[in-house]
Every structure is written in C-alpha cells, then in structure tokens.
Amino acid sequence: MAELSPSRRIRRTPFSARVEVAGVKAYTVYNRMLLPTVFESTEADYHHLKKAVQVWDVACERQVELRGPDASRLMQMLTPRDLRDVAPGRCVYVPIVDETGGMLNDPVAVKLAEDRWWISIADSDLLLWAKGICNGYHLDVLVDEPDVNLLAVQGPKAEDLMERLFGAAVREVKFFRFGEFHFQGRAMNIARSGYSKQGGFEIYAEGADIAMPLWDALFEAGRDLDVRAGCPNLIERIEGGLLSYGNDMTDNNTPHECGLGKLCDTHAAMGCIGRDALLRVAKEGPVQQIRPLEIAGDPVPLCDRAWPLMAGDKRVGQVTSTIWSPDFGVNVAIGMVRMTHWDPGTRLQVETPEGLRDVTVRESFWA
Ligand code: THG
Numbered sequence: 227m228a229e230l231s232p233s234r235r236i237r238r239t240p241f242s243a244r245v246e247v248a249g250v251k252a253y254t255v256y257n258r259m260l261l262p263t264v265f266e267s268t269e270a271d272y273h274h275l276k277k278a279v280q281v282w283d284v285a286c287e288r289q290v291e292l293r294g295p296d297a298s299r300l301m302q303m304l305t306p307r308d309l310r311d312v313a314p315g316r317c318v319y320v321p322i323v324d325e326t327g328g329m330l331n332d333p334v335a336v337k338l339a340e341d342r343w344w345i346s347i348a349d350s351d352l353l354l355w356a357k358g359i360c361n362g363y364h365l366d367v368l369v370d371e372p373d374v375n376l377l378a379v380q381g382p383k384a385e386d387l388m389e390r391l392f393g394a395a396v397r398e399v400k401f402f403r404f405g406e407f408h409f410q411g412r413a414m415n416i417a418r419s420g421y422s423k424q425g426g427f428e429i430y431a432e433g434a435d436i437a438m439p440l441w442d443a444l445f446e447a448g449r450d451l452d453v454r455a456g457c458p459n460l461i462e463r464i465e466g467g468l469l470s471y472g473n474d475m476t477d478n479n480t481p482h483e484c485g486l487g488k489l490c491d492t493h494a495a496m497g498c499i500g501r502d503a504l505l506r507v508a509k510e511g512p513v514q515q516i517r518p519l520e521i522a523g524d525p526v527p528l529c530d531r532a533w534p535l536m537a538g539d540k541r542v543g544q545v546t547s548t549i550w551s552p553d554f555g556v557n558v559a560i561g562m563v564r565m566t567h568w569d570p571g572t573r574l575q576v577e578t579p580e581g582l583r584d585v586t587v588r589e590s591f592w593a
Pocket residue numbers: 287319332333334346347348349376402419420421422428467468469
C-alpha cells in the first residue's frame with residue numbers, strides 16, 4: 227500500500243516522536259489522529275503483549291469533557307445504559323445512540339464528579355453530537371476536548387511496572403475504577419482498563435508537556451521487564467471479542483445487534499435520545515447480531531471492507547474483522563449474522579477477496 231501523506235488534518239500525538247524512535251512500522255488514523263498499529267510485526271507484538279508489558283500511545287482515544295450542573299443529565303441523554311448508580315471514580319462502557327437507536331460510538335465514560343465526565347471516545351465525531359444536544363436542549367454544560375492524552379500500560383507485567391512509578395497503591399485500583407496518582411508533582415487519573423484482555427492500566431495524562439517525561443520514565447523503570455512500545459493488537463482483540471466501532475458496527479446497528487443489549491436499561495434510562503426506538507428493538511429482539519466466527523484454511527488477508535457471509539446463495543450477514551491466530555491455529559473473525567443462521571456450530575461461507583472460505587459460527591470468543 228502507498229504511504230500516508232502527513233498533514234495538519236492528521237494530528238500527531240504528544241507521544242508520536244517517541245513512538246517513531248521505538249520503530250513504529252504502520253499507523254492508522256483514528257479521530258483524525260495517528261494510532262500506531264504495528265511495531266515489530268502484528269504476530270511478534272502479540273506474543274510480547276501476552277507475556278510482558280507494553281506502553282501504548284492511545285491518545286487518539288480523545289476525551290469529550292462534559293462539565294457543569296447538567297453534565298450527568300446530558301451524559302444520560304447520550305446513552306441507554308442506566309447511569310443512576312454510577313459513582314465518581316468509576317468507568318463505564320456505554321453505547322451511545324442516535325434518535326433511531328443507531329450506534330454513534332462505544333466509549334468508556336469516566337465519571338470524575340457529579341458535574342464532570344470524560345467520554346473516552348472510539349472513532350467518530352462524538353464532540354459534535356454532544357455539543358449539538360447540549361445547545362439544542364439549552365443545557366448548562368461546557369462540552370469540549372481537553373488536552374488529555376491517554377497512555378495504556380498493558381500485559382501481565384503491567385502491575386509491576388506501574389508500581390515502580392506510582393507506588394504499591396496502584397495495585398489496589400479495581401477493574402473499571404480509577405484513582406488519582408502523582409508523577410513529577412502532577413496529578414493524573416489512572417484506571418484499571420484497556421483495549422486488551424491481558425490486564426493493565428490507562429493513564430489519563432493532562433497536558434501535552436508531561437507526555438514524553440511519562441513515556442521515558444516508564445521505559446527507564448521497565449527495562450528488566452522487557453517493556454516495549456505496543457499498540458492495540460488486532461489478533462489479541464479479535465480473540466478477546468473487543469468490538470471496533472466503524473469496523474464491526476456502525477450507526478446502522480443497534481446496541482442489541484452489537485451484543486450490548488445487556489448494558490441497556492431502556493426503561494430506566496430516562497431522557498436517552500433514541501429511547502423510544504430502542505424500546506421497540508428491546509421488545510422484539512434483534513434480527514442480526516455480532517458473532518465470533520472461525521474461518522477455515524490458511525491465513526486470510528486483513529479485512530478492509532465487509533465480506534459477504536453466505537448460506538448457499540443467500541446472504542446472511544457479513545464478516546468485518548479477520549486475522550490468523552497463532553495461539554489457536556485458526557483464522558479468528560468477527561461478523562454480523564442473521565438470526566436464522568447465528569446458532570453456534572452453523573456452517574456458512576464467506577466471500578473473501580481471494581475466494582470462498584468455509585466459516586463456522588462459534589459459541590464464544592477465544593479468550
Ligand atoms: N479505553 C478507553 N477509551 C477507549 C477504548 C479503551 N475508547 C475507544 C475504544 N477503546 C472504545 N471501545 C471499547 C471496547 C471495549 C472495551 C473498552 C472500550 C472494554 N471491554 C471490556 C470487555 O469487553 O471485556 C469490558 C467492558 C465492560 O465493562 O463491560 O474494555 O480501550 N479509555
């Protein structure tokens with residue numbers, strides 16, 4: 227493939243200079259910002275992630291800040307997840323939907339205070355939607371994108387590394403909670419979360435000036451732990467069933483189709499835009515849903531468009547994420563499958579760019 231021409235429209239992150247020194251080999255663009263995708267190779271990065279610790283520049287997961295007396299009210303308007311019992315100090319994975327119940331984003335919402343949230347967004351312009359709702363409803367909330375840059379520390383040795391910088395208390399942070407820690411006199415929120423199933427933390431670094439000192443300190447402290455620069459790994463995330471907005475689902479899908487129906491409490495989520503639309507699908511149930519799929523044969527190419535999923539000559543869905551898994555010795559995949567064909571064990575075929583392949587619907591994701 228051709229190279230990506232750099233320009234102001236494609237934002238660098240405050241970590242990009244270090245990412246490049248670390249030997250990044252490929253980037254994608256996410257929220258109009260650079261996101262590394264490969265360092266050594268996708269497979270080498272994967273094996274290392276599963277046994278050591280990596281530092282990921284995920285600053286492209288921008289924060290949409292809601293601040294003001296109506297912040298929690300606005301947050302609840304954006305999502306069908308019931309947020310009434312969410313206390314400050316918690317992170318929540320929330321589907322964000324439009325007036326038709328279509329998915330606009332699937333961020334992690336960070337509740338800083340009753341009147342202050344950070345929405346850690348996937349790849350869509352949620353800032354514009356939030357500003358539009360805020361202004362249209364005359365809410366008393368300031369909506370903006372603060373200078374917060376997310377750095378993830380992922381892998382089985384993440385705790386050991388984090389303790390060296392932030393002290394033993396970091397080990398006490400529970401899954402999807404965050405606490406305030408200090409680095410070089412600067413306060414930063416650190417959550418137990420991240421886009422991998424290997425465990426780890428996410429550091430919400432405020433102020434671009436602290437980014438490189440933080441990066442350098444992690445590498446300095448983690449030398450004997452074999453700390454390396456990494457990034458969300460395609461193999462590991464498909465094995466773990468982590469969804470990718472824009473790939474596995476778009477605004478054409480409801481949360482129920484994405485398997486996120488369990489996060490929706492459409493009755494309780496008063497004020498949620500799209501509540502009426504979702505009450506209908508919640509009652510009837512979805513007619514298609516995300517499924518883990520196994521593709522037979524040799525390694526398939528990466529999926530950069532929806533591949534038709536066929537039962538004979540009938541189209542029954544699509545495959546949207548694929549890769550060869552070294553640990554499981556099969557092609558792991560994620561797709562959207564019509565209800566007539568979504569039972570585990572169902573045998574289908576997929577039209578890859580290199581021809582037809584046999585597919586089996588799986589019971590569960592691999593990891
Ligand atoms: N961390 C933060 N922000 C993010 C991501 C992240 N923004 C963009 C993108 N990733 C959003 N998508 C996801 C998808 C899955 C998860 C987090 C963000 C995730 N899922 C857990 C799982 O499926 O095992 C648990 C979720 C739950 O509590 O139910 O972690 O990675 N800050």
